[in-house]
Amino acid sequence: MTRRAPPLLRGWRPRLTLAALAVLTLLTLMTLALTFSRLNNVANLASVSITGWTYSEFTRQTAETRLLVSQGARPADLAVPLAILQSKAVIVTGEPLTGELPPTPRRALLRAAQAVQDLTPDALRTPAGQATLAAVMDGALEGYTGAVATLGLKRSRIASDLRAAEWALGILAVLLAVMSAVAVRQLLTGTLHALKTEVARSEEAEAARAQLERAAAELRAAETNLQRERDFALQVMGAMGEGLYVTGPDDRFEYVNPTLARTLGRSAAELVGQPVGAPLSGAPLSGAVGAERVTAELPLPLPDGRVMPTLLTRVPRGGGGSISVITDLTDIKQAEARLRNLYEVTTDPDDDLPGTLERLLRVGREAFRGAQGAYVRWNAHGPFVQASVGDVPDPAGLLRCGEQARQVGGACRSDDALAVPVMAGGDLHGALVFHRAPGAPPFGRPDEDFANLIGQWLEQAAERLRAHELLRVSEERNMAIIRSSLDAIITTDRWGVISEFNPAAESIFGFTREQARGQVMADLIVPPHLRAGHVAGLERLRGGGATRIAGKRLELTACRADGEEFPVELSVVPLPTTPVMYAGFVRDITERRAAEERLRERTTQLNSVFNVSPDGFVTFSQAGVIVDVNPAFLDLTGTTHADLLGLREQPFEALLARICDPLRAGGELLHLSRPARRVLKRTTRAMETDSGRTLGRVMYFRDITHEAEISSMKSEFMSTAAHELRTPMTSIYGFAELLLTRQLDPDTTRDLLDTIYRQAGRLILLLTELLDLARIEARAGKDFVIARQDLAPLIRSAAQAFAPPGESGRLTLNLPLLPPVPVDGGKVHQALGNVISNAFKYAPGGEVRIDAAPDPAGTGCVLVTVTDSGIGMTREQAARAFERFYRADHSGSIPGTGLGLSLVQEIMNCHGGSVSLASEPGQGTAVTLRFPLSVHPPPD
Incomplete structure (x- = not known):
């Protein structure tokens, strides 16, 4: 029995309407499902945005760590930032978005995250660690850029899908209901607006967070620098040798350094907070200070009743009060008094050495608070006291101290003795010795300096006396030298009139001293054709003009008594006399000229051989330095004079090694690989004079490339030819022996004869080609x-x-x-x-x-x-x-x-x-x- 459709569904139009409605409803539901799916993606995008924030956090933490490293942070200060950075690297690598990044940013980000895990606080302070951190920063930035690009792409896709859904729902809403379409549109519009608002808020929050962290880092750095500078200033003020105190606007102590506290006999804690006038009563060191720097010498009362001369320097502070420095001038005042007494003695024009010595000893005794002083000298019998002041209870002790200064060659100081050597003309003249009584303050470094100053004045006095003695001896020596000199010495006045004519001049020119004195030198020994020039030169010399002979060594022509002209070497110098005189030193160089000419010819011949020789020469001085290289060696090795001259043997060998075949280095044979492949044979010879004195060495390099190639070719030819000849001969000999010693069947005999025939033909061909080749080469x-x-x-x-x-x-x-x-x-x-x-x-x-x-x-x-x-x-x-x-x-x-x-x-x-x-x-x-x-x- 067939079921019938409901009345409303009867007929094709209701059914079509119902089907269309069902299809429309289904399309609406599918569209709504797709829309809700894209809305769900919008919700997921919020979590992805947080993921993008993790990439920025990784980048920011990397930048903060680099900033700490660049500021010289200690490993202990880097441990926590590095641990945070490593944890953020782990988070970044585990983010789902990492797998969606493009290949290049993803690989860069993962390498950066892996490199972070291998870093340690100590490694960050090394150049390699800093380079690794820079690479991590680059990878983090590249990964962050890729994440931002990926998020943007996702947002674009979601927005595109939502716009398509919007259009579809709008069309469906017209069919279903206008209000439904308006509601769906409002929902979609609100969702897009919320998405954009969320993105904008995230970006603003990220920027604000980064700015806040930078400001916090800068603030921490500023506080650290301020504390460091404050600690450094306190250390400097505490270590000062001068007294220092700081006052506030109320003229009370705010800071007192240890030096000033010890000077005032109180602790710094007791002085801080007190008015300046209380501990410094009686000294004009307190009171308001103006806007200018104040410097003045002021007496400072001490707790023991003494008054210490000081130098006060006060500088105003910006917020009121001042900073003051108190410098002790006691030693400076004492040194000024010592120098004043010493100056009064040394400015005395009296050149008497004993008197000057006694006055200087008195100055030393006063400067050293009554110390006994003595001047110790030495003769053949040993040391002795030449002069002394005060009672000398222990002269043997003074002599021992002076002897110690003599052995040391410088000042010798102990608690109760001080000795200073006195030099004259580079030799030891004596020693100043001062001795203090037991219980007196010991000698210090300032005492030694003042004793050296006394010794210097005494040295000047001794030098003056020595100079007078040397001058007298010098005059006697000069006269003896002039008389015994082998060179002619002629002295003239400014007009050229001879005043002295030594025995060597008599021998060279043929005039006696009596004949020459009073004569004009130009008329006596200058050739006639040169006299006019000589007279003109004297005129220029008298007028203060330039001349070519004064102070120079010249080679000229002179004339003997018999009229013979000969070459001489002349040197004219002005003498320090009034009126001015001139001394001429003349040497007969006839033999030297002849020897020089022979030497010149010999040198020219040797240079010609040296320069045109096809073999290379390198000459070394006695000190082992290259002094000359011939052109052939430069051509063989491709070097220049600039490369070689001045080189020692070891750098020269290194240069040769660079142009030689490294596999065939060493020995007398050099196998050059550049500038061309050559084989050089090196020989070294010593350069000696006739007397056997060594002047240096010469290296001789002969190009034997052709000989080496011929030898190599000969050896190779002999080896190859012997092998090529032996092979057929062995076959011929062996098969012939086999035929002679055994009875073989006809086929085997025929095969052996064929082999002998072929090998004989090969041997004949080889010999023919060898003969042809040798004949062609020979002819x-x-x-x-x-x-x-x-x-x-x-x-x-x-x-x-x-x-x-x-x-x-x-x-x-x-x-x-x-x-x-x-x-x-x-x-x-x-x-x-x-x-x-x-x-x-x-x-x-x-x-x-x-x-x-x-x-x-x-x-x-x-x-x-x-x-x-x-x-x-x-x-x-x-x-x-x-x-x-x-x-x-x-x-x-x-x-x-x-x-x-x-x-x-x-x-x-x-x-x-x-x-x-x-x-x-x-x-x-x-x-x-x-x-x-x-x-x-x-x-x-």
């Missing part, structure tokens, strides 16, 4: 028959002769019309054959191509290139391809001697051409022969 191409001919027939002939039988199809020729070239046809055929046979051997089954054409670069040459598609060579193998006996293939599967390309190179060199090779592994090889169009004679 240098002089036996070549050079004739201008076409290369194309030579190329075709060589290709036909050296292509393997049955493999000519692998060969491609590209031979356009070529200009004739001057060549030896037989040698070119041999060179082309070697290259072509190599191409076929090393490219089994591959194509071989021969191209010939004029050089496109316009060098006037014809290029013949043989290209194969074979196994090719590496760059290192290609670089050694033209070496004798070198083979890139060491397997032995490809026959050859390793001499083919060497022979090709020699043939092309004798033609004035060249051969080059280009190859890549697995891509084949191209060998290019370059034939010049003009005739080039073979090198000698």
